[in-house]
Amino acid sequence: xxxxxxxxxxxxxxxxxxxxxxxxxxxxxxxxxxxxxxxxxxxxxxxxxxxxxxxxxxxxxxxxxxxxxxxxxxxxxxxxxxxxxxxxxxxxxxxxxxxxxxxxxxxxxxxxxxxxxxxxxxxxxxxxxxxxxxxxxxxxxxxxxxxxxxxxxxx
Amino acid sequence: xxxxxxxxxxxxxxxxxxxxxxxxxxxxxxxxxxxxxxxxxxxxxxxxxxxxxxxxxxxxxxxxxxxxxxxxxxxxxxxxxxxxxxxxxxxxxxxxxxxxxxxxxxxxxxxxxxxxxxxxxxxxxxxxxxxxxxxxxxxxxxxxxxxxxxxxxxxxxxxxxxxxxxxxxxxxxxxxxxxxxxxxxxxxxxxxxxxxxxxxxxxxxxxxxxxxxxxxxxxxxxxxxxxxxxxxxxxxxxxxxxxxxxxxxxxxxxxxxxxxxxxxxxxxxxxxxxxxxxxxxxxxxxxxxxxxxxxxxxxxxxxxxxxxxxxxxxxxxxxxxxxxxxxxxxxxxxxxxxxxxxxxxxxxxxxxxxxxxxxxxxxxxxxxxxxxxxxxxxxxxxxxxxxxxxxxxxxxxxxxxxxxxxxxxxxxxxxxxxxxxxxxxxxxxxxxxxxxxxxxxxxxxxxxxxxxxxxxxxxxxxxxxxxxxxxxxxxxxxxxxxxxxxxxxxxxxxxxxxxxxxxxxxxxxxxxxxxxxxxxxxxxxxxxxxxxxxxxxxxxxxxxxxxxxxxxxxxxxxxxxxxxxxxxxxxxxxxxxxxxxxxxxxxxxxxxxxxxxxxxxxxxxxxxxxxxxxxxxxxxxxxxxxxxxxxxxxxxxxxxxxxxxxxxxxxxxxxxxxxxxxxxxxxxxxxxxxxxxxxxxxxxxxxxxxxxxxxxxxxxxxxxxxxxxxxxxxxxxxxxxxxxxxxxxxxxxxxxxxxxxxxxxxxxxxxxxxxxxxxxxxxxxxxxxxxxxxxxxxxxxxxxxxxxxxxxxxxxxxxxxxxxxxxxxxxxxxxxxxxxxxxxxxxxxxxxxxxxxxx
Numbered sequence: 005x006x007x008x009x010x011x012x013x014x015x016x017x018x019x020x021x022x023x024x025x026x027x028x029x030x031x032x033x034x035x036x037x038x039x040x041x042x043x044x045x046x047x048x049x050x051x052x053x054x055x056x057x058x059x060x061x062x063x064x065x066x067x068x069x070x071x072x073x074x075x076x077x078x079x080x081x082x083x084x085x086x087x088x089x090x091x092x093x094x095x096x097x098x099x100x101x102x103x104x105x106x107x108x109x110x111x112x113x114x115x116x117x118x119x120x121x122x123x124x125x126x127x128x129x130x131x132x133x134x135x136x137x138x139x140x141x142x143x144x145x146x147x148x149x150x151x152x153x154x155x156x157x158x159x
Numbered sequence: 160x161x162x163x164x165x166x167x168x169x170x171x172x173x174x175x176x177x178x179x180x181x182x183x184x185x186x187x188x189x190x191x192x193x194x195x196x197x198x199x200x201x202x203x204x205x206x207x208x209x210x211x212x213x214x215x216x217x218x219x220x221x222x223x224x225x226x227x228x229x230x231x232x233x234x235x236x237x238x239x240x241x242x243x244x245x246x247x248x249x250x251x252x253x254x255x256x257x258x259x260x261x262x263x264x265x266x267x268x269x270x271x272x273x274x275x276x277x278x279x280x281x282x283x284x285x286x287x288x289x290x291x292x293x294x295x296x297x298x299x300x301x302x303x304x305x306x307x308x309x310x311x312x313x314x315x316x317x318x319x320x321x322x323x324x325x326x327x328x329x330x331x332x333x334x335x336x337x338x339x340x341x342x343x344x345x346x347x348x349x350x351x352x353x354x355x356x357x358x359x360x361x362x363x364x365x366x367x368x369x370x371x372x373x374x375x376x377x378x379x380x381x382x383x384x385x386x387x388x389x390x391x392x393x394x395x396x397x398x399x400x401x402x403x404x405x406x407x408x409x410x411x412x413x414x415x416x417x418x419x420x421x422x423x424x425x426x427x428x429x430x431x432x433x434x435x436x437x438x439x440x441x442x443x444x445x446x447x448x449x450x451x452x453x454x455x456x457x458x459x460x461x462x463x464x465x466x467x468x469x470x471x472x473x474x475x476x477x478x479x480x481x482x483x484x485x486x487x488x489x490x491x492x493x494x495x496x497x498x499x500x501x502x503x504x505x506x507x508x509x510x511x512x513x514x515x516x517x518x519x520x521x522x523x524x525x526x527x528x529x530x531x532x533x534x535x536x537x538x539x540x541x542x543x544x545x546x547x548x549x550x551x552x553x554x555x556x557x558x559x560x561x562x563x564x565x566x567x568x569x570x571x572x573x574x575x576x577x578x579x580x581x582x583x584x585x586x587x588x589x590x591x592x593x594x595x596x597x598x599x600x601x602x603x604x605x606x607x608x609x610x611x612x613x614x615x616x617x618x619x620x621x622x623x624x625x626x627x628x629x630x631x632x633x634x635x636x637x638x639x640x641x642x643x644x645x646x647x648x649x650x651x652x653x654x655x656x657x658x659x660x661x662x663x664x665x666x667x668x669x670x671x672x673x674x675x676x677x678x679x680x681x682x683x684x685x686x687x688x689x690x691x692x693x694x695x696x697x698x699x700x701x702x703x704x705x706x707x708x709x710x711x712x713x714x715x716x717x718x719x720x721x722x723x724x725x726x727x728x729x730x731x732x733x734x735x736x737x738x739x740x741x742x743x744x745x746x747x748x749x750x751x752x753x754x755x756x757x758x759x760x761x762x763x764x765x766x767x768x769x770x771x772x773x774x775x776x777x778x779x780x781x782x783x784x785x786x787x788x789x790x791x792x793x794x795x796x797x798x799x800x801x802x803x804x805x806x807x808x809x810x811x812x813x814x815x816x817x818x819x820x821x822x823x824x825x826x827x828x829x830x831x832x833x834x835x836x837x838x839x840x841x842x843x844x845x846x847x848x849x850x851x852x853x854x855x856x857x858x859x860x861x862x863x864x865x866x867x868x869x870x871x872x873x874x875x876x877x878x879x880x881x882x883x884x885x886x887x888x889x890x891x892x893x894x895x896x897x898x899x900x901x902x903x904x905x906x907x908x909x910x911x912x913x914x915x916x917x918x919x920x921x922x923x924x925x926x927x928x929x930x931x932x933x934x935x936x937x938x939x940x941x942x943x944x945x946x947x948x949x950x951x952x953x954x955x956x957x958x959x960x961x962x963x964x965x966x967x968x969x970x971x972x973x974x975x976x977x978x979x980x981x982x983x984x985x986x987x988x989x990x991x992x993x994x995x996x997x998x
Contacts, residue, residue: 045686047688050626052670052673059689064337066664066666066681152669
């Protein structure tokens with residue numbers, strides 16, 4: 005399973021839409037990204053797992069928003085900081101990931117790829133497919149399927 | 160005879176196929192050996208033949224059959240396609256088209272038999288090769304083909320549209336509705352007549368468009384049901400049964416895709432009901448039922464879902480048989496099977512590889528089991544449930560979600576959030592003024608209830624259920640009265656808005672586990688509101704419980720109050736405002752000065768008539784640790800049996816009432832039996848049996864068995880049973896009840912019983928029948944039977960196994976006799992173990 009995932013947009017390099025959560029720098033295969041939005045009107049879902057921030061209305065489509073800070077076990081955003089929505093396509097329709105800041109779309113080379121380091125925080129590590137060593141920082145490739153899937157299992 | 164709708168469908172489909180056939184045949188002339196093309200043409204005729212057979216169009220069936228024969232020869236390479244053969248096939252196509260046109264016009268095939276054509280087809284297929292000379296009449300002219308083309312037919316009145324496109328349209332309409340709502344909001348704030356008029360027009364058109372698009376996807380469930388009368392008829396004939404079919408709610412509309420998905424499960428369930436459910440006429444007559452079995456289908460909207468019920472009045476399913484079968488098939492271990500509730504056992508039939516049919520019939524035993532039904536229904540997010548009563552029939556209930564539907568909903572708010580409640584679950588709205596609310600929502604051992612026209616309505620607070628902020632006290636309270644399955648409850652919300660037509664949208668899979676929501680919708684202002692799942696809310700708050708199938712242990716404690724008049728002593732203790740015990744059990748009411756109550760050995764006692772009376776503080780017994788300050792003097796209710804007494808310390812004696820009581824709600828709380836309305840107020844009934852068993856009561860210290868013995872009380876009258884039960888329980892026995900002999904034997908099988916007390920007239924065979932049945936069983940032979948007579952003189956004559964006779968009305972003698980027998984049994988039982996047995 006994970007081998008297959010690595011093959012998909014992983015070791016081959018390619019284009020990644022990037023974003024920041026805390027001090028972590030993530031990338032998602034650009035083809036998986038549907039759109040990027042500013043903070044949206046959010047409808048809370050009482051009793052939902054904590055990682056689910058709420059629901060947003062994306063032109064008539066109801067999209068679940070997952071707070072990436074909580075998903076990664078990071079401290080909450082400072083008050084007044086509004087998250088950005090990175091809407092990704094999953095098998096189960098669109099899901100919005102709430103991130104701190106949106107970065108550039110980057111072209112990365114397969115040669116810079118490596119498997120996730122063992123010493124990574126396990127909560128982060130389980131969501132990472134691999135790492136690209138860029139010049140000045142590490143780009144963590146987010147496994148969107150697992151990010152979304154585990155949110156379901158967590159309740 | 161045929162259903163016009165089915166015929167219509169057949170026509171549309173056949174025209175389409177024929178149009179394709181024209182093309183394919185021309186193509187085939189160019190590539191006569193193309194196996195795929197040939198197979199396609201063959202299939203088309205095959206389909207027409209099959210459908211005609213079903214609809215009874217025999218001429219067309221014959222033609223299609225001959226064409227199929229000929230094509231079969233071609234396909235297998237036994238004949239080579241020639242221009243003559245192609246013409247012949249095309250002629251056949253034209254003939255088919257003519258018949259279809261006749262059917263469309265008149266519903267009949269028309270008089271023309273096409274014998275010449277049939278003969279030529281037969282001839283060609285027989286391998287004679289070339290077709291015989293064309294018949295005398297003119298060959299199909301180009302005119303005719305054109306005429307057929309120009310004629311407007313059903314095929315032109317309908318268009319096949321991909322469901323994907325309809326989905327897209329639906330989404331766009333949803334968007335349009337939102338934009339419309341925003342424009343309406345905007346224009347309402349402006350004083351512009353022209354803009355207002357335009358936006359009103361936009362409003363109307365949008366609504367109509369929305370309805371129209373909605374309709375394109377909805378179909379009445381009747382389109383599937385229409386096929387069922389035939390299925391049932393054929394089944395009945397094949398099985399030699401008489402079955403009538405009733406259908407209710409055929410107009411209930413469902414999304415097209417859902418209709419498609421439930422078609423097969425539905426047919427399967429109906430076949431199953433005919434095959435395994437309804438008995439043959441002889442068996443039905445023997446069971447006292449009419450020879451004709453009844454199968455009923457019902458469809459209705461409920462709680463944003465469509466329920467479909469398939470009910471038969473057949474033999475029902477015996478849970479015990481299911482348990483046995485599950486063990487035999489290795490699905491469960493015997494101990495697991497025993498633990499299942501009847502309902503769980505019934506649901507085993509949905510397990511893969513399960514079939515209880517002792518004989519596999521050729522009708523439904525085809526390896527397509529109920530598990531397939533279940534998986535089909537679950538694939539579209541539905542639920543299957545089954546209920547059955549042995550001898551009375553079986554009901555299978557499918558709950559199908561309306562993933563794409565517009566339903567009316569009530570918009571409410573609670574804890575600052577907006578929610579929608581599906582209108583179908585809504586019974587009524589109650590508004591209580593702030594000051595009235597406090598008194599009108601009463602507390603029954605921690606569960607709030609509202610008295611609504613004499614019945615208790617359990618109350619749930621939405622903000623508590625969903626863990627939302629509660630609103631400030633001192634405002635009016637709104638109760639939304641809801642129906643969840645067969646239960647009702649009141650949901651307290653902060654405010655009620657209007658009802659709206661809402662579009663149900665499913666929640667993402669991350670939220671599927673939350674059973675409190677049925678989906679979400681987008682409101683006029685573009686914000687999202689969650690749709691409440693009424694049943695889920697009820698279950699989560701505990702007001703709708705699985706009380707109906709409580710464990711067997713609980714049924715032993717079941718309240719047998721029935722609908723009887725009883726005199727009750729009403730009193731108050733701790734946080735329980737109104738408690739009751741039957742007055743017949745009370746020996747005296749006393750008041751003791753607080754100072755006279757002493758503590759001895761960790762228990763409260765008081766000196767009373769030269770004896771020491773143990774006291775049980777009721778408030779503390781019911782809610783341990785919550786003992787409140789006792790008043791002075793202390794009111795005490797004294798219970799006595801023989802030389803044993805115990806006092807129940809309460810806070811205030813309220814009243815004596817004579818009421819018809821039916822315990823409305825049972826409780827799990829220890830020390831209470833349940834609650835009922837007495838004197839128009841909610842009253843909790845104290846479980847004396849439990850209180851007397853407390854160590855501080857000292858009830859069982861002196862004599863009798865330490866472990867209470869179990870007496871089986873077999874008595875047909877529920878009233879007498881309740882009376883005797885109370886007496887026996889007061890005397891320290893545990894009692895299980897039976898109204899009939901079989902029931903009594905059932906208890907004996909399940910539980911060890913030390914003594915049987917049975918009425919002389921116990922149906923069906925009297926006490927003698929029971930005693931005889933018991934004497935056949937090695938373990939029950941030793942259990943003494945005490946017989947009760949209704950006559951004053953307690954002598955019924957000798958019956959084997961019956962050790963004593965007593966009048967039901969001479970209770971002192973009866974209890975004394977039971978006491979002696981029980982002591983003897985107990986001595987026998989416990990002597991080897993060395994337990995203290997006697998006094």
